[in-house]
Amino acid sequence: xxxxxxxxxxxxxxxxxxxxxxxxxxxxxxxxxxxxxxxxxxxxxxxxxxxxxxxxxxxxxxxxxxxxxxxxxxxxxxxxxxxxxxxxxxxxxxxxxxxxxxxxxxxxxxxxxxxxxxxxxxxxxxxxxxxxxxxxxxxxxxxxxxxxxxxxxxxxxxxxxxxxxxxxxxxxxxxxxxxxxxxxxxxxxxxxxxxxxxxxx
Numbered sequence: 001x002x003x004x005x006x007x008x009x010x011x012x013x014x015x016x017x018x019x020x021x022x023x024x025x026x027x028x029x030x031x032x033x034x035x036x037x038x039x040x041x042x043x044x045x046x047x048x049x050x051x052x053x054x055x056x057x058x059x060x061x062x063x064x065x066x067x068x069x070x071x072x073x074x075x076x077x078x079x080x081x082x083x084x085x086x087x088x089x090x091x092x093x094x095x096x097x098x099x100x101x102x103x104x105x106x107x108x109x110x111x112x113x114x115x116x117x118x119x120x121x122x123x124x125x126x127x128x129x130x131x132x133x134x135x136x137x138x139x140x141x142x143x144x145x146x147x148x149x150x151x152x153x154x155x156x157x158x159x160x161x162x163x164x165x166x167x168x169x170x171x172x173x174x175x176x177x178x179x180x181x182x183x184x185x186x187x188x189x190x191x192x193x194x195x196x197x198x199x200x201x
Contacts (some may be wrong), residue, residue, distance in 0.1 A: 002045045004075070005138065010065055011165065012030070012197050018043075022029065023026045030036075033144065034105060036071065036169035038126070039052075042072055042099075042103070042106055043102065045102075045106075046098075046101075046102035047097070047098055047102055047129040047178050048108060049129060049136075050130045051069065051097040051102075052097065052098055054067075056152050056167045068097050069096065069097070069101060069147065070097065070100055070157050070186060072102075075100070075103045078155075078184060078186060079103070079104075079107075079184075080123070080181060082141075082153065082184060083123055084109060084111065084153065086110065087111075087147065087152075088111050088147070088153050089111060089112045089113075089114065089151045089152050089153070089201055090091045090104055090109070090111050090112070090113045090114070090151075090152075090153050090155070091113075091114045091115075091116065091147075091148060091151040091152055091154045091155065092114070092116070092155050092156070092158050093116050093143050093159060093168070094116065094117065094143065094157065094159025094160075095115030095117050095126060095138065096117060096122060096125055097122065097125070097131070098115060098126045098129060098130065098138075099130075100157075101113050101115055101136055103129065104152075105133070105136075110135065111135065111152075112135055112150070113135055113137070114136075114137050114138075114148050114151065115130075115136070115137070115138040115139070115149070116138075116139050116141075116143040117138060117139070117142065118140075118141065118142060118159075119140075119175060120125055120140045121148070123138055123139070123140035123141075124186065126138045127140075143159070143160075143168060144164070144167045144168050144171050147168075147171055147172065147175060149175050151181070152179070152180070152181055152182065153181075153182045153185040154172070154181065154182070154183045154184070155183075155186070156183075156184075156185060156186070157187055158185075158186070158187040158189050158190070160190070161190070162189075162190040162193065165189075165190035165193045166193050168193075169193045169194060171178060173198050
């Protein structure tokens with residue numbers, strides 16, 4: 001990675017000059033510092049702790065992928081295109097440390113929010129940080145087995161391998177019946193699972 005970065009810097013200096021390269025680097029650094037500050041404020045305001053850091057899963061054998069955060073900066077691009085109604089129940093599948101729930105709270109949603117998290121240690125910490133928020137419930141365990149029947153909008157950031165996504169889709173279709181359900185799938189590596197007559201994509 002270091003060689004790639006040095007190569008990119010050298011190429012930029014050659015094509016745009018040292019002054020423009022330094023201006024660009026300053027703008028990038030300022031943007032990163034600004035994002036870091038905004039994300040830290042949201043973390044502390046709604047979770048009482050900083051939520052940085054991805055984690056290797058201890059449950060690969062169950063089809064789980066590693067724990068990654070959805071960047072706050074990406075969330076408006078994701079959720080501004082979803083009509084969230086007051087009666088919707090929002091479900092974060094593989095909620096990890098709760099950043100998506102933080103974002104929903106920051107938007108002032110009064111909806112019931114449910115986080116599903118396989119790792120019991122991560123889930124226990126997330127339960128503690130949302131303990132005072134009655135509208136938020138964190139469920140530890142397998143998302144397919146613990147899928148809340150009242151859920152209407154399901155968000156997930158590629159938490160499973162393909163086989164597990166297929167189980168999730170099958171269970172969701174069975175559970176939903178005639179109820180309208182929206183799935184927001186970020187980093188959709190197993191999107192083909194939803195390419196059937198049950199879904200409009």
